[in-house]
Amino acid sequence: MATEAASGEATGLVFHPMDQFIIAPLFGDGPVGLFTVTNVTLWMAVTILATIALLVLGSSSRQSIPTRMQSIAELSYGFIRKMVEDVAGRDALPYFPYIMTLFMFVVMANFVGLLPGAFTTTSHIGVTGVLALMVFVAVTVIGFVKNGAGFLSLFWISAAPLPLRPVLALIEITSYFVRPVSHSIRLAGNMMAGHAVLKVFAAFAPMILISTGIGLVVTPLSILAIVAIYALEVVVAFIQAYVFTILTCVYLKDALHPAH
Amino acid sequence: MEGDIAAMGQYLGAGLASIGMGGAAIGVGNVVSSFLAGALRNPSAAAGQTATMFIGIAFAEALGIFSFLVALLLMFAV
Numbered sequence: 001m002a003t004e005a006a007s008g009e010a011t012g013l014v015f016h017p018m019d020q021f022i023i024a025p026l027f028g029d030g031p032v033g034l035f036t037v038t039n040v041t042l043w044m045a046v047t048i049l050a051t052i053a054l055l056v057l058g059s060s061s062r063q064s065i066p067t068r069m070q071s072i073a074e075l076s077y078g079f080i081r082k083m084v085e086d087v088a089g090r091d092a093l094p095y096f097p098y099i100m101t102l103f104m105f106v107v108m109a110n111f112v113g114l115l116p117g118a119f120t121t122t123s124h125i126g127v128t129g130v131l132a133l134m135v136f137v138a139v140t141v142i143g144f145v146k147n148g149a150g151f152l153s154l155f156w157i158s159a160a161p162l163p164l165r166p167v168l169a170l171i172e173i174t175s176y177f178v179r180p181v182s183h184s185i186r187l188a189g190n191m192m193a194g195h196a197v198l199k200v201f202a203a204f205a206p207m208i209l210i211s212t213g214i215g216l217v218v219t220p221l222s223i224l225a226i227v228a229i230y231a232l233e234v235v236v237a238f239i240q241a242y243v244f245t246i247l248t249c250v251y252l253k254d255a256l257h258p259a260h
Numbered sequence: 261m262e263g264d265i266a267a268m269g270q271y272l273g274a275g276l277a278s279i280g281m282g283g284a285a286i287g288v289g290n291v292v293s294s295f296l297a298g299a300l301r302n303p304s305a306a307a308g309q310t311a312t313m314f315i316g317i318a319f320a321e322a323l324g325i326f327s328f329l330v331a332l333l334l335m336f337a338v
Contacts, residue, residue, distance in 0.1 A: 018336065083311065086308075086311060087311055182322040182326075185322070185325055185326065185329060186318060186321065186322050188323055189325035189328055189329055190321075190325065192332075193325075193328055239314070242314060243314055243315075243318040244309055245314060245318070246314060246318075247315065247318060250315060
């Protein structure tokens with residue numbers, strides 16, 4: 001990149017900040033089909049292998065004085081279990097394995113995406129959309145199986161005055177169907193925005209190679225900004241995974257106890 | 261005059277859509293400041309409400325992300 005900056009045109013960014021989100025085949029330059037092995041496939045595999053490694057290696061030794069890896073595995077298990085129990089209630093515990101899987105995948109994908117040169121799979125709405133749609137379908141099915149037609153009382157708010165209820169029902173139904181949209185866009189948008197900002201500053205960083213005058217000011221500032229935003233992104237990566245999981249728990253609570 | 265009006269509208273629209281993210285920033289700040297104000301009055305009850313705060317942040321933030329999405333659509337999809 002730096003050599004390009006030195007030889008290329010002096011105006012504009014060295015590379016486009018959205019280039020990092022391009023899905024490309026891993027081998028060759030063919031078109032991307034349904035079964036093409038792409039960089040997304042690679043980094044999703046890395047994510048899953050890292051998750052398996054953390055949880056399997058972490059829980060294999062089981063010492064009473066835990067190693068660092070065992071601590072992390074146990075902490076994340078206890079953290080999600082407590083969240084499910086607190087937010088969705090004790091009768092949501094049968095669904096805990098799925099929520100734990102969801103959290104571990106999202107948080108690991110976010111963290112793996114922070115490695116320099118890595119591809120953030122969760123920055124694509126195609127990935128988070130599938131995760132959110134699966135939650136949406138599962139929650140709707142669970143709601144109808146557990147409560148039958150009583151699940152519809154989620155939309156018919158009996159606490160409100162009677163003339164107001166149809167209006168509220170309309171709003172509630174709309175917001176129910178917008179859930180998978182906002183659920184997936186929140187995660188993808190946050191990851192995409194953060195990484196795009198990082199790349200904008202990364203594109204400004206080699207300015208010193210173009211002109212020494214401006215570069216002396218811009219380059220140290222942008223390197224500082226990269227460090228600061230990277231630190232912020234580490235926090236955001238965890239918080240967004242947490243938010244994704246806790247919203248799943250909230251939706252699950254609605255399905256199990258639809259009456260307001 | 262060079263370039264075309266459509267491209268100008270695209271960039272202007274993307275910039276205008278980004279203003280919405282400022283609203284989300286205000287919203288998130290409001291949620292956290294209210295939480296902190298309450299938590300400092302009654303610290304013992306604060307730990308149990310952290311999850312609620314994060315849900316509130318998530319809902320406030322989603323709308324800002326929507327405007328970010330509109331900006332992105334204008335820049336890259338239109």
